[in-house]
Amino acid sequence: MSTKERRQTDKVNALPIPAVVVVALVTQVPLVVTLILSVLKWIIVRPDMGIRFVGLDNYLAVLKDGEFYMVVLNTAVLSVVSLVGCTILGLALALLLNRKFIGINFVRTLLIAPFFVMDAVVGIIWKTLMLHPSFGINGLIATALHLKPLDFLGSHSLSTIMLLVIWQWTPFFVLILLSGFEGISEEILDSAKVDGAGTWRTIFQIKIPAIASHIEVAVMLGLIFILKVFGIIYVTTSGGPGISSANLPYLVYRTGFFRWDVGRATAMAVITVILTLVAITAFFRFARSKTSEVES
Amino acid sequence: MTGLAVGKMRKRILHYLFITLIWIICLVYFFPIIYMFLTSLKHETDVVPPRLFFTPTLENYRTVLLSSDIVSHIVNSGIITISSMFFCILLGVPAAYTIVFGKLKKPDSLFFWFLSTTLLPPVAVIIPVFLLFKTLHLLDTRLGMIIMYVGANVPIVIWMVRSFLKDIPKELLEAADIDGATRIRSFFKIVLPLARSGIISSALLVFIFVWNEFFFAINLTYVNSSPIPVYMASYMTQEGLFWAKLSAISTVTVLPPLILGWISHKSIVRGLMMGAVKG
Numbered sequence A: 001m002s003t004k005e006r007r008q009t010d011k012v013n014a015l016p017i018p019a020v021v022v023v024a025l026v027t028q029v030p031l032v033v034t035l036i037l038s039v040l041k042w043i044i045v046r047p048d049m050g051i052r053f054v055g056l057d058n059y060l061a062v063l064k065d066g067e068f069y070m071v072v073l074n075t076a077v078l079s080v081v082s083l084v085g086c087t088i089l090g091l092a093l094a095l096l097l098n099r100k101f102i103g104i105n106f107v108r109t110l111l112i113a114p115f116f117v118m119d120a121v122v123g124i125i126w127k128t129l130m131l132h133p134s135f136g137i138n139g140l141i142a143t144a145l146h147l148k149p150l151d152f153l154g155s156h157s158l159s160t161i162m163l164l165v166i167w168q169w170t171p172f173f174v175l176i177l178l179s180g181f182e183g184i185s186e187e188i189l190d191s192a193k194v195d196g197a198g199t200w201r202t203i204f205q206i207k208i209p210a211i212a213s214h215i216e217v218a219v220m221l222g223l224i225f226i227l228k229v230f231g232i233i234y235v236t237t238s239g240g241p242g243i244s245s246a247n248l249p250y251l252v253y254r255t256g257f258f259r260w261d262v263g264r265a266t267a268m269a270v271i272t273v274i275l276t277l278v279a280i281t282a283f284f285r286f287a288r289s290k291t292s293e294v295e296s
Numbered sequence B: 001m002t003g004l005a006v007g008k009m010r011k012r013i014l015h016y017l018f019i020t021l022i023w024i025i026c027l028v029y030f031f032p033i034i035y036m037f038l039t040s041l042k043h044e045t046d047v048v049p050p051r052l053f054f055t056p057t058l059e060n061y062r063t064v065l066l067s068s069d070i071v072s073h074i075v076n077s078g079i080i081t082i083s084s085m086f087f088c089i090l091l092g093v094p095a096a097y098t099i100v101f102g103k104l105k106k107p108d109s110l111f112f113w114f115l116s117t118t119l120l121p122p123v124a125v126i127i128p129v130f131l132l133f134k135t136l137h138l139l140d141t142r143l144g145m146i147i148m149y150v151g152a153n154v155p156i157v158i159w160m161v162r163s164f165l166k167d168i169p170k171e172l173l174e175a176a177d178i179d180g181a182t183r184i185r186s187f188f189k190i191v192l193p194l195a196r197s198g199i200i201s202s203a204l205l206v207f208i209f210v211w212n213e214f215f216f217a218i219n220l221t222y223v224n225s226s227p228i229p230v231y232m233a234s235y236m237t238q239e240g241l242f243w244a245k246l247s248a249i250s251t252v253t254v255l256p257p258l259i260l261g262w263i264s265h266k267s268i269v270r271g272l273m274m275g276a277v278k279g
Helices: A002-015 A015-038 A058-063 A065-099 A104-116 A119-130 A139-142 A157-183 A188-195 A198-208 A212-226 A231-236 A248-257 A262-295 B003-040 B058-065 B070-100 B109-119 B122-134 B140-165 B168-179 B184-192 B196-212 B214-219 B228-239 B245-276
Strands: none
Touching: A002 B070, A002 B184, A002 B214, A015 A262, A015 B070, A015 B109, A015 B122, A015 B140, A058 A262, A058 B070, A058 B109, A065 A104, A065 A198, A065 A212, A065 A248, A065 A262, A065 B003, A104 A157, A104 B003, A119 A139, A119 A157, A119 A231, A119 B228, A119 B245, A139 B058, A139 B168, A157 A212, A157 A231, A157 B245, A188 A198, A188 B122, A198 A212, A212 A262, A212 B245, A231 B214, A231 B228, A248 A262, A248 B122, A248 B214, A262 B122, B003 B184, B003 B245, B058 B228, B058 B245, B070 B109, B070 B140, B070 B196, B070 B228, B070 B245, B109 B140, B122 B214, B140 B196, B140 B214, B140 B245, B184 B196, B196 B245, B214 B228
C-alpha cells in the first residue's frame, strides 16, 4: 500500500470515531460504573455512613427481598401479556385493513396514531379523561349500565398498565404486519384460491406464515421497548398501589432516586440487564427455530 | 335469482359489513385522542360530566400558548430534539458509510457493537450518568440531554442507514475510485443522494423518539431545561383538575410527532424492515 492510499484508508476508517466515542460515553462507560457502584454501600442521603466496599452484599439483599421477585414477576407478566395482546390484535387489525376501499388511508391514519403519542400523554389522558371513576368515560359507561365504575388504577393497576401499553403499541405491530401482508404476491393468493383454500385456511396457512419475518421483527422490537416501559407507570400509578404495578425500571428508579441507595439500585440495574439479555436471547432463539420450521 | 348472483350479493354485503366494522374499530381505537382534542375545546365547566355537545372555545389554547412557562418547555423540547436529530445524522451516517464501504478489517463487529448498545436498558446507565452530570454541572441542561439522546439514538441511525447503503452497488464506488475520487468525495457525490430517503426516515424516527422520551428527561432535568413531557407530568400532579387546559397542552405536545408519523410511517417501516432483514 502506498502512503497516499494508507492515508486514505485511515481517513475513511476514522469516520465512525465520533459516533463510537459518544455511544461509549453514554452506554458502555456508565455500565462499567454501574458495576462498580453495585459493590459499594453508598446512600447519598446518609453521608454519615460514608462509602465502603461491601462485595456482593447488595446483590444478596436484593435477592432476599420478596418485593423484588414480585416486581420481576410484574415485569414478565406485563411484557408477555402485552406482546401476545399486541401480536393477536395487530394481526387481526392488519388483516382487516389489508383491503382497498374509499377512505382506507384515513382509517389507517386513525389507527396508527397512538404509537406516536408520548408516554406521558398516554398516561394522562387515560388516567383522567378515560378511566376516572367519576368524571371519565369509565364513570359515564358505569352510570349508563347502572354499575359501579371499575377501579382501574387501584385494584386492577397492572392490567390497566397492560391495556395502555397494548393500546400504544398495537399500532406499531399493525404498521409492520400490514407492510408484510401487502408484500405477499397476488400469485400465491390466487393459487391458494384455485386450490380451493377457504378464507381461514388462507389466513393461517398462507398469509401468516408468509410474514413470519415481519412478526419476528415486530415482536423483537416490541420486546425491547416494552421491557423498559416507564413513563406510563410513572404518570398513572407510580407503581402502586404498593408495588402492584411496578416493573424493574420503576423499582430501580425508586430505589435510586427516592431512597438514594446507590449500591442497591445499581445492583438491581445489573440484574435487570442480565434478565433483559436473557429474555431477548431466549426470544431470538425461539423465533429462529420457528422461522426455520416455516421455511423448511 | 341464480346461485351465482346470490353468491355475488353475499360477497358484496360482506364487503360493506367489513368496511363498517373497520370504521367502527378504528374510530373506537382513536377515540381517546379525539376526546382529548374535544376536551381541549371545552370551557373548564363543560368538562364534567362527559358530553359530546358544547360551545367550543379556543380559550385553553390561548392560555397555553400565552403562558411563557409552557412555551419555554416546548422550546426546550424543540431545541433538544432538533439538535439531537442533527448530531445523530452527523455522527451516524459517516459511521454507517464506513461500515459498508470503508476499509475496516471487521466492519460487522463494529456494527453489532453499535446494535448491542440499543439492548441496554436505560436504568443500567442512569445512576452513573446522574452522578457524572451532577459533578460536571450538566444536570438540568439542554446540552446534557442532547448528549444522552445522541448516544442513545446514533445506533438506530446506523442500523437504518446501513441497510439503505447496502443497496448501493459497490461497483459504483469502485468506478469513482478509478476516476480518482476519494472515498470521502464519493460519499457526497454518490452515496448521499442515493441514501437520502433512508437518512430522512431515520432522522424522523429519531425526532419522534427524542420528542417523546420520558425516562432520561425526568431524571436529568428539573426546571430550566426540562422538555415538555416532564412539565406535563408535574402539571398532572399539581393542577390535574384542569382537564381542559391539560387536554390543550397534550394536544399541542402530541401534534409534531403525530404529523411526522402520519407523513413518514411508510418509509420508517421500510427502513426498520430493511435493517432487520439485512441484519
